[in-house]
Structures are given as C-alpha cells and as structure tokens.
Amino acid sequence: MRLGMLLAAGACLLLAAHARAAEERGTTMLKPEEFAILPWGTTPGDREQLEQIKACGFNLAGFVRPDDLDLVAQVGLQCLVIDGSTHVGDAEAALEDAEVTRRVEALVKRVGNHPAVYGYYLRDEPSAHAYEGLGRWAAAFAKAAPKALPYINLFPNYASPAQMAVPTYDQYLEDFVQKVKPRFISYDHYALMDDGTLRHGYFQNLEAVRKAALRHNLPFWNIVLANAHFHYAEPSDGGLRFQAYTTLAYGARGISYFTYFAPHVGNYRLAPIDQFGNKTVTWEMLRNVNLQIQKLGPTYIQLKSVNVFHHPNVPEGCVGLDTSRFLAEVTGGDLLVGEFEGPEGRPYVMVVNKDLHRSTPFGVRFKEAGPIMMVSAYTGQAQGWGGEQSWLAPGQGMLLFLGRQQ
Incomplete structure (x- = not known):
C-alpha cells in the first residue's frame, strides 16, 4: 500500500x-533550432500561401528569395534564403576564395539582418567531388553570418557510387563532415512505393545518418515524401505518420517534406498544394502529423x-x-x-x-x-x-x- x-x-x-x-x-510553435519542420522547395512570395504553410504546422517557410523575406516575417516564420549568386553547383564549388567571399558578403549585407533569415540554401545532393568547395562556401557563410545555417542536403543511400563519387555511403557521410564541417546533416530518402511496399534501405539510411550524427555531435534532418511521383505511393495518413514517427524514433532534429507545392512535371500529384495553388487532401493529413510533432516537441527536444x-x-x-x-x-x-x-x-x-x-x-x-x-x-x-x-x-x-x- x-x-x-x-x-x-x-x-x-x-x-x-x-x-x-x-x-x-501554449500554442507556440517549436523553433527551427529546436526541431525544424520544412516544406522542401522554393516558396512563392504569396502571403496567403505563407499563412497556409504556418497553419500546416511548419516553422520554416521553405526556400525563399530575398525580395520575399518581408512576407515571411509578417506571418511569423523564418526561411532558408535561396539566391542564384550563392547556389553552389560544381562550377561555383571551384570558384576562388575571393569570389566566394564576395558573393557571400554581398548577400549577407543585403539580407543578413532580416528576422526571417534562418539560413542560406547552398546545394542539393552534391557528389563528394564538391565537398572541398562546399566547405569553403560554408566557412565563408560562418564568418559573414555566424548565426545562420548553411543548408546542404545529401543523397540517400540508394545513390550509386558514381553519383556519390566515393565507394560507400558511410564514406560519403564521413567525408562530408570532415571536409565541409557542417552544423547539421540533411539527407533525403523516398521509400513509400505505389505497390504498398517499403523501399529496401530506408532504415539502414536512418541508421547510417544517426551514427554519423552521434559520432560528430551533430543534429540531423530527414527529407521524406509528401507527394506521389514516379513509382512512389500517393500520400496517406499512415504513410505520413510512418515517415514522421520513424524519423523521431531515430532521434532526428528536423523533418522536411518533398514537396509542399506540386511540380508542374510528369506524374507529380497530391502534394499538399496542387499545381493550381489549391489545398489537396494531403494538406490536412500533413497538418495533423505536423501538429503531433509540435505537441510532442517540448518534451522530445529535451x-x-x-x-x-x-x-x-x-x-x-x-x-x-x-x-x-x-x-x-x-x-x-x-x-x-x-x-x-x-x-x-x-x-x-x-x-x-x-x-x-x-x-x-x-x-x-x-x-x-x-x-x-x-x-x-x-x-x-x-x-x-x-x-x-x-x-x-x-x-x-x-x-x-x-x-x-x-
């Protein structure tokens, strides 16, 4: 008794x-530095769409052009700034230090003090050949804007050695950390297939990234599916929950959804916002999942x-x-x-x-x-x-x- x-x-x-x-x-959202929730892709300068992004449970507005930052701040969000001058393709990765510094400082001078700026988009899915150059770009941003996050997203583990430019995925991750010296690891993995199966390697990818993140004391973000395309499944309540909760179980500190806006390409469909700018059934399903993350967040981040x-x-x-x-x-x-x-x-x-x-x-x-x-x-x-x-x-x-x- x-x-x-x-x-x-x-x-x-x-x-x-x-x-x-x-x-x-209360109803305060998680801060991106606590747990990032990102609609992956470029977001238009449309206040109504930005308000809907916030209502859907996101705390980042996606990739936003400099001229649209005021609208992002007005709805109470932050974003990753995307600008052609600092998009680091292979050619830009090979630029001299002086040119890298000039471009970075020019963009930071233009927008660096804006309250909507959380970070700067640099590159998606680079090969390891670009790591040295990306490291110089990341270092330039760290010097010019030390509080902002340089954003680079990596390949999934089903990328080929030719795409990664190294023999193994573990080496791809380790070389990224050693040469770029990132503040976090982001990667994508699209695993829900239209025959109802899960792509082999989904959990192995989470394992590999988690181990690399723990080894180097870095947070990691996972990019998952929020639309149907190719042979990927149409979004469902179960699929969205699965992607979110498996990401949480592995200890991630961010989740991104590819894509929030449906591309005007091929068989892309059922993103949260369709090709005509209208909400789909996916929007409501995704909001439910994001709000669950928001509610669990104050405990989870501890x-x-x-x-x-x-x-x-x-x-x-x-x-x-x-x-x-x-x-x-x-x-x-x-x-x-x-x-x-x-x-x-x-x-x-x-x-x-x-x-x-x-x-x-x-x-x-x-x-x-x-x-x-x-x-x-x-x-x-x-x-x-x-x-x-x-x-x-x-x-x-x-x-x-x-x-x-x-």
Whole structure:
C-alpha cells in the first residue's frame, strides 16, 4: 500500500511537471533550432500561401528569395534564403576564395539582418567531388553570418557510387563532415512505393545518418515524401505518420517534406498544394502529423537518443530487443523502438507501428519498476498509459516514459 501511494505520488508530480511545460508553451510553435519542420522547395512570395504553410504546422517557410523575406516575417516564420549568386553547383564549388567571399558578403549585407533569415540554401545532393568547395562556401557563410545555417542536403543511400563519387555511403557521410564541417546533416530518402511496399534501405539510411550524427555531435534532418511521383505511393495518413514517427524514433532534429507545392512535371500529384495553388487532401493529413510533432516537441527536444531497435522483425543492419537499454519485453505487431534519456536520466521510448496498412495493440515492460506514462501527441501533456491507449494506427508512434519510484 505504501509503495503504491508513493508511485501514485510520483506519477502525479510527473503529470504536473508536463502540464506546466505544456501550459507555458501554449500554442507556440517549436523553433527551427529546436526541431525544424520544412516544406522542401522554393516558396512563392504569396502571403496567403505563407499563412497556409504556418497553419500546416511548419516553422520554416521553405526556400525563399530575398525580395520575399518581408512576407515571411509578417506571418511569423523564418526561411532558408535561396539566391542564384550563392547556389553552389560544381562550377561555383571551384570558384576562388575571393569570389566566394564576395558573393557571400554581398548577400549577407543585403539580407543578413532580416528576422526571417534562418539560413542560406547552398546545394542539393552534391557528389563528394564538391565537398572541398562546399566547405569553403560554408566557412565563408560562418564568418559573414555566424548565426545562420548553411543548408546542404545529401543523397540517400540508394545513390550509386558514381553519383556519390566515393565507394560507400558511410564514406560519403564521413567525408562530408570532415571536409565541409557542417552544423547539421540533411539527407533525403523516398521509400513509400505505389505497390504498398517499403523501399529496401530506408532504415539502414536512418541508421547510417544517426551514427554519423552521434559520432560528430551533430543534429540531423530527414527529407521524406509528401507527394506521389514516379513509382512512389500517393500520400496517406499512415504513410505520413510512418515517415514522421520513424524519423523521431531515430532521434532526428528536423523533418522536411518533398514537396509542399506540386511540380508542374510528369506524374507529380497530391502534394499538399496542387499545381493550381489549391489545398489537396494531403494538406490536412500533413497538418495533423505536423501538429503531433509540435505537441510532442517540448518534451522530445529535451531527450537524448541512446538506442534504436526493431522487434520482432529486425531489418538487415539494424539491431533487436536484446540491445534494449530500458525495455525487458515488447509485444504486439512489427515495431520500431527509439530509446532516449530524459532529464535526470529518466527512460523514454518512442514505440512505432511499422505496418503501413494495419493497426496493432502493443505492450511494453520496462526493466525498472514504476508507472508507465505517455506524452499525448494531441495535448503535449503526460498521462497514464494503458487500456485503449495501447493501440497504434498504421505508422503511428507513441512516446512513453517511466515514472520513478519515490
């Protein structure tokens, strides 16, 4: 009886702490430096579209031209500045230092003090041949605008050695960090296929980037699908949840969606905004997922990723339940579990249903005793876990933590 009362008291204290954090946060969005949510692509200077981007749960407006920065600031967002003078193709990567400095300083002088500027777009999917030059561009921006983020996005692990210009993906990542000295790692991986399957290598890519990020103490961002094209699947609630929650389980500090605006090309379709500038069904689905990230964010950003495992089906290159730091048992469907240390070393786990099509009940047993709590993705507050809360929709994740005995 005494132990039960102490456990209950401890749980109440945890609930109160989470409730205070949620109340203090209110409806304030996560800051990009806490967790970036980016609509990948160039955003037009249209206030209504920018307001819709914010309403969809984004805290960055995408890639924005210098002349449109005032509109971004007016709706309360920041962005990555895109300008032809600092787009670093292979030719620009080979420019002399003096020319790189001249271009960077000219752009920073023009927009560097603008409140909408979060960073500067440099390059998408470079080969390793461009790393030395990109490193010089990144260094020039670091000197001219030390608070702004130079943005470079890397290939996925299904790029060929010829595309990467190195034999392996691990070397591609390591050379990037060593030569460019980035402040974060961003990569893309499009894995949801139109036959209902998951592209082989999705989890291996998360594994590789997470390991590189931890090794160098860098945050990482994942770019995932928000439209259909080629043989990729049309967006669904389950697919969007799956991409977001698997990214969170691996400890990312940013997610980007390719693309927010549908390109006027080929079979591209069902982006959140279509080719005529109108919302699609994807917009509402994506808003729901982004708002879940926003609600979980105040807790999530306090956590340190310490392990990730799969159970019972372990993909090649990943690990299973036997590596778990905190859990003695996991039951249910095909699950992914990200493990985190919270404040004062408190155990947290993000449990994700990897099935894209079917819901599943699940159960966990921590190695330590204590009440199992959850952080609601709809309120951001902590509450007891159990009963109907032990179900996961397709692709859904749930953040649980262990209340300590008093």
